[in-house]
Amino acid sequence: MTDEIEATGEALARSLAEVREAEPLVQQLTNEVTKNDLANVTLSWGALPVMADAPGEAPEMAELAGAILLNTGRMTESNVDALHAAGKAANGLDVPVVLDPVGAGTTPTRKEVHTSLLEEVEFDVINGNYGEITHLAGEEADVKGVESVGEYEEVTGSARALAETTGAVVVASGVEDVVAGSDRVYRVRAGDEMLSKVVGTGCMLGATLAAFSGGLEDGLSAALHGTLAYGLAGEHATDLEYNGPASYSVNLLDSIAGFTPGVAEELDPTDRIERVT
Numbered sequence: 001m002t003d004e005i006e007a008t009g010e011a012l013a014r015s016l017a018e019v020r021e022a023e024p025l026v027q028q029l030t031n032e033v034t035k036n037d038l039a040n041v042t043l044s045w046g047a048l049p050v051m052a053d054a055p056g057e058a059p060e061m062a063e064l065a066g067a068i069l070l071n072t073g074r075m076t077e078s079n080v081d082a083l084h085a086a087g088k089a090a091n092g093l094d095v096p097v098v099l100d101p102v103g104a105g106t107t108p109t110r111k112e113v114h115t116s117l118l119e120e121v122e123f124d125v126i127n128g129n130y131g132e133i134t135h136l137a138g139e140e141a142d143v144k145g146v147e148s149v150g151e152y153e154e155v156t157g158s159a160r161a162l163a164e165t166t167g168a169v170v171v172a173s174g175v176e177d178v179v180a181g182s183d184r185v186y187r188v189r190a191g192d193e194m195l196s197k198v199v200g201t202g203c204m205l206g207a208t209l210a211a212f213s214g215g216l217e218d219g220l221s222a223a224l225h226g227t228l229a230y231g232l233a234g235e236h237a238t239d240l241e242y243n244g245p246a247s248y249s250v251n252l253l254d255s256i257a258g259f260t261p262g263v264a265e266e267l268d269p270t271d272r273i274e275r276v277t
């Protein structure tokens with residue numbers, strides 16, 4: 001691992017190119033609300049999506065994958081079984097595993113599912129909104145359905161605490177994103193308020209983090225550059241023709257597809273990332 005992660009346009013371009021060259025197979029177990037968007041986001045970063053989520057086949061596919069995403073938005077018994085089985089199979093072969101703990105803390109069922117997943121599966125990345133991350137860190141949090149509500153002034157500390165207890169890189173998404181490894185924490189300022197007006201943009205960040213984890217060697221660089229690239233794509237999407245949130249969501253997909261290494265090279269995103277600890 002390099003001492004400090006570069007946040008230049010050139011460094012971001014190298015990461016984007018590495019994902020495209022590796023073209024990792026990214027298996028995603030996710031909710032029905034966002035499945036199609038996640039598959040397209042994955043393809044647009046240059047990775048290959050496969051949404052294999054049946055309990056019998058999911059662990060078989062995980063053994064073939066370059067990375068897997070476990071999004072807990074769908075709480076059916078068979079999906080929960082598949083999440084466990086795929087996560088364990090991936091751990092057995094050192095395939096990176098990303099957890100998106102959708103709605104963590106809201107119901108007894110979700111509390112139990114997240115507790116058992118964290119006990120039984122080792123995660124490389126955990127990405128959730130401020131409320132979900134704060135809840136998983138063992139602190140008081142207010143999650144309404146799948147939305148983070150309330151104030152989270154201590155989210156940097158919560159993300160770091162969760163990174164320390166789980167060994168995962170933790171990404172807490174919100175107005176600014178926090179990317180926490182065990183020994184350092186960054187804040188990423190990229191994105192646009194429109195990202196909060198479309199359902200599933202946090203889930204799409206999860207797909208992005210899985211694609212970058214499958215393509216890059218270093219997990220913290222993958223999380224930091226994936227979060228930065230996604231936020232910048234979300235900003236650029238506001239330059240495209242806008243007719244309301246639905247057109248923004250299409251523009252977001254187009255913006256990700258157009259975010260090539262050549263585009264990244266021309267940017268100077270150094271002031272978007274601040275190391276805070």
Ligand SMILES: Nc1ncnc2c1ncn2[C@@H]1O[C@H](COP(=O)(O)OP(=O)(O)OP(=O)(O)O)[C@@H](O)[C@H]1O
Pocket residue numbers: 128129130146147148173174175176177190191192193194195196198199200201202203204205230231
């Ligand atoms: N006000 C904002 N300004 C800039 N970026 C934002 C804002 N709100 C959210 N984002 C960005 O939107 C993305 C999704 O974050 P959010 O915290 O809303 O996820 P979420 O609640 O898990 O979403 P979902 O459950 O709908 O998938 C992140 O990339 C985050 O940086």
Ligand SMILES: Cc1ncsc1CCO
Pocket residue numbers: 031033034073074102146199200203
């Ligand atoms: C709205 C919703 N409900 C379960 S999953 C999901 C997608 C956003 O997280």
Ligand SMILES: [Mg+2]
Pocket residue numbers: 100102128129202203
């Ligand atoms: Mg989410």
